Amino acid sequence: xxxxxxxxxxxxxxxxxxxxxxxxxxxxxxxxxxxxxxxxxxxxxxxxxxxxxxxxxxxxxxxxxxxxxxxxxxxxxxxxxxxxxxxxxxxxxxxxxxxxxxxxxxxxxxxxxxxxxxxxxxxxxxxxxxxxxxxxxxxxxxxxxxxxxxxxxxxxxxxxxxxxxxxxxxxxxxxxxxxxxxxxxxxxxxxxxxxxxxxxxxxxxxxxxxxxxxxxxxxxxxxxxxxxxxxxxxxxxxxxxxxxxxxxxxxxxxxxxxxxxxxxxxxxxxxxxxxxxxxxxxxxxxxxxxxxxxxxxxxxxxxxxxxxxxxxxxxxxxxxxxxxxxxxxxxxxxxxxxxxxxxxxxxxxxxxxxxxxxxxxxxxxxxxxxxxxxxxxxxxxxxxxxxxxxxxxxxxxxxxxxxxxxxxxxxx
Amino acid sequence: xxxxxxxxxxxxxxxxxxxxxxxxxxxxxxxxxxxxxxxxxxxxxxxxxxxxxxxxxxxxxxxxxxxxxxxxxxxxxxxxxxxxxxxxxxxxxxxxxxxxxxxxxxxxxxxxxxxxxxxxxxxxxxxxxxxxxxxxxxxxxxxxxxxxxxxxxxxxxxxxxxxxxxxxxxxxxxxxxxxxxxxxxxxxxxxxxxxxxxxxxxxxxxxxxxxxxxxxxxxxxxxxxxxxxxxxxxxxxxxxxxxxxxxxxxxxxxxxxxxxxxxxxxxxxxxxxxxxxxxxxxxxxxxxxxxxxxxxxxxxxxxxxxxxxxxxxxxxxxxxxxxxxxxxxxxxxxxxxxxxxxxxxxxxxxxxxxxxxxxxxxxxxxxxxxxxxxxxxxxxxx
Numbered sequence: 023x024x025x026x027x028x029x030x031x032x033x034x035x036x037x038x039x040x041x042x043x044x045x046x047x048x049x050x051x052x053x054x055x056x057x058x059x060x061x062x063x064x065x066x067x068x069x070x071x072x073x074x075x076x077x078x079x080x081x082x083x084x085x086x087x088x089x090x091x092x093x094x095x096x097x098x099x100x101x102x103x104x105x106x107x108x109x110x111x112x113x114x115x116x117x118x119x120x121x122x123x124x125x126x127x128x129x130x131x132x133x134x135x136x137x138x139x140x141x142x143x144x145x146x147x148x149x150x151x152x153x154x155x156x157x158x159x160x161x162x163x164x165x166x167x168x169x170x171x172x173x174x175x176x177x178x179x180x181x182x183x184x185x186x187x188x189x190x191x192x193x194x195x196x197x198x199x200x201x202x203x204x205x206x207x208x209x210x211x212x213x214x215x216x217x218x219x220x221x222x223x224x225x226x227x228x229x230x231x232x233x234x235x236x237x238x239x240x241x242x243x244x245x246x247x248x249x250x251x252x253x254x255x256x257x258x259x260x261x262x263x264x265x266x267x268x269x270x271x272x273x274x275x276x277x278x279x280x281x282x283x284x285x286x287x288x289x290x291x292x293x294x295x296x297x298x299x300x301x302x303x304x305x306x307x308x309x310x311x312x313x314x315x316x317x318x319x320x321x322x323x324x325x326x327x328x329x330x331x332x333x334x335x336x337x338x339x340x341x342x343x344x345x346x347x348x349x350x351x352x353x354x355x356x357x358x359x360x361x362x363x364x365x366x367x368x369x370x371x372x373x374x375x376x377x378x379x380x381x382x383x384x385x386x387x388x389x390x391x392x393x394x395x396x397x398x399x400x401x402x403x404x405x406x407x408x409x410x411x412x413x414x415x416x417x418x419x420x421x422x423x424x425x426x427x428x429x430x431x432x433x434x
Numbered sequence: 435x436x437x438x439x440x441x442x443x444x445x446x447x448x449x450x451x452x453x454x455x456x457x458x459x460x461x462x463x464x465x466x467x468x469x470x471x472x473x474x475x476x477x478x479x480x481x482x483x484x485x486x487x488x489x490x491x492x493x494x495x496x497x498x499x500x501x502x503x504x505x506x507x508x509x510x511x512x513x514x515x516x517x518x519x520x521x522x523x524x525x526x527x528x529x530x531x532x533x534x535x536x537x538x539x540x541x542x543x544x545x546x547x548x549x550x551x552x553x554x555x556x557x558x559x560x561x562x563x564x565x566x567x568x569x570x571x572x573x574x575x576x577x578x579x580x581x582x583x584x585x586x587x588x589x590x591x592x593x594x595x596x597x598x599x600x601x602x603x604x605x606x607x608x609x610x611x612x613x614x615x616x617x618x619x620x621x622x623x624x625x626x627x628x629x630x631x632x633x634x635x636x637x638x639x640x641x642x643x644x645x646x647x648x649x650x651x652x653x654x655x656x657x658x659x660x661x662x663x664x665x666x667x668x669x670x671x672x673x674x675x676x677x678x679x680x681x682x683x684x685x686x687x688x689x690x691x692x693x694x695x696x697x698x699x700x701x702x703x704x705x706x707x708x709x710x711x712x713x714x715x716x717x718x719x720x721x722x723x724x725x726x727x728x729x730x731x732x733x734x735x736x737x738x739x740x741x742x743x744x745x746x747x748x749x750x751x752x753x754x755x756x757x758x759x760x761x762x763x764x765x766x767x768x769x770x771x772x773x774x775x776x777x778x779x780x781x782x783x784x785x786x787x788x789x790x791x792x793x794x795x796x797x798x799x800x801x802x803x804x805x806x807x808x809x810x811x812x813x814x815x816x
Contacts, residue, residue: 106775107775108775109765109792110765110771112772137566138567141540141768142540149734149737149740149773162738164568165737166566169537169561353547376508381541381766385506385548386544388505388548
């Protein structure tokens, strides 16, 4: 494969991903509503395979908030969300989503599922959604995700998921075809395996592709209406093949001389496009892993029975989805993942976003820091607002990271 | 009696509520008794009592700084756990033999690991995962979590918590709840014999000393309240709504301005005593789980239960004939901030004046708070 051909493949993959990703955005939701189609809303999508098997458009309000924070009107909307008068220290992303609900930006759904997961702010968003008067007559289902990580808890949550699926069936009038769910789950297993393969390929030195590809894979393989679709499997296969080619040719990210490898251990900030490009271009620092760019491993869905499938969905959601796993899990699982990925991806350093809205991270920052130091992992806490760049600009974050790399001896 | 403040029993309760260590705990410890601290009323004190252990509800009383805690928790974390943890770091909780935290909020659930990491010498530390939604399906799961906690307590403290002991503990705590209900009934009177500030002291003491003695003392206090002069007129009857309200600050402000706090929806107040736990059935842990999940789903961290909370809170407002409601939550408390945001419009629709604000656990802007409350009371009186 020559260089031009390789570039063409990535361009084509990017084009297709942009098209597929539209399914998770507010515009798609508005369009679906305009067409009079049934659709559901959730605060956190815990089982995309089920929505896909039902053929039911389903949207995460939390994702709406996160995506909106990157739009040109974001600052204005964030200010309006603050003026609403909900908690002054509530995470800006969910707060923005609260404003989107309360201001009528989101069309009225046919069904709503909310839960306590993964954090207090999303739980609070759920309370607002459930109490929003124009949606008072919309049928609702509530889920309680356990923090306890035991087989008993996975079975318990799997049963809730089955009940939630029955709720969707009941309201939508669509029957959940177990054979179709099995087929989608098996395809989703292949996709998760491909995401893991991509992660392994990224561990090559120099890393062959930039951080945005992992995010693209997550957007279409874990979110939205194409989870478990053969189209996505085929897309991932081409991405893995093209990446593998670059590894064979020992090609790093185009135009970047890789000097430092780091993880941004959180969701990425709204300034990430500019910030990570600048870090790569000016310092040769490449970002290898974050919550959107997460290759797993993911628990395979056991398709041997209906119960096994739902218990697997529970495991995949509670113990593999990074935000849920870490926000609701123990400090041990948090730091063990840092350690594993630091080694696997041959990282030089870890940057923890320490979003000011992530209370659970802020409440154990010292423990994380001490454990990482004991394990010889250079780590820097940032303390930014992931959704509001005015709190800490991308340039300020850049300066902090640059100084961290300097004192860690990574910049000679 | 001009005021209950002159009562010896009240003075005792007030002393206990305004400090962490007290003579009741000292006596308990002298007799070889063990004490377990717990963070939230969802953690059932009945289990500890059944094991012969004294439960102590955690609070940051007496704290003036979070200098030591800030090494472990950031300023974005709520002041309640920061101040409480700070008190532990400086040795104020050295009387604890155990600590139980639960998943009641994103900050408190992390205190177990901070506690251990900081090397605080509390030998038994346990994390309880509580239910986060209402409904029958949650009861069984929560019961199983309680079973795990009970097993851990039994194993560590080498005690046997039998069903009979649990039933007895439920009865004892129900007696407390019924006595506290009697206390609240008195606040329904046109001129209540006890103020909001005084009630906070009585309620906080209830989770800081042995129950048998507390019940005895509370009975005495209830008798004494019958002799209190109730001629005093108040400019407005208010209720307080919000999270862990273990100090008298807001009540003091309101009552210094001539109004009176006649009820509350807080987790040191009405939420812990409004209902009793069923004494029927042969599985006391199931009774406790049912009580927490189905009977009192009044914590806003419980998803989908706002309608129940609204009904409960509105019911209190009606029963206690309140002229207005004051909501308060600690800065950084996401669940309560959203709850108060919702209740504001619902109270206004019901024609009940409502104000809410965020405050620090140990407030530094008392003047500002006073101005807002004063303006609110003036609005009501106009």
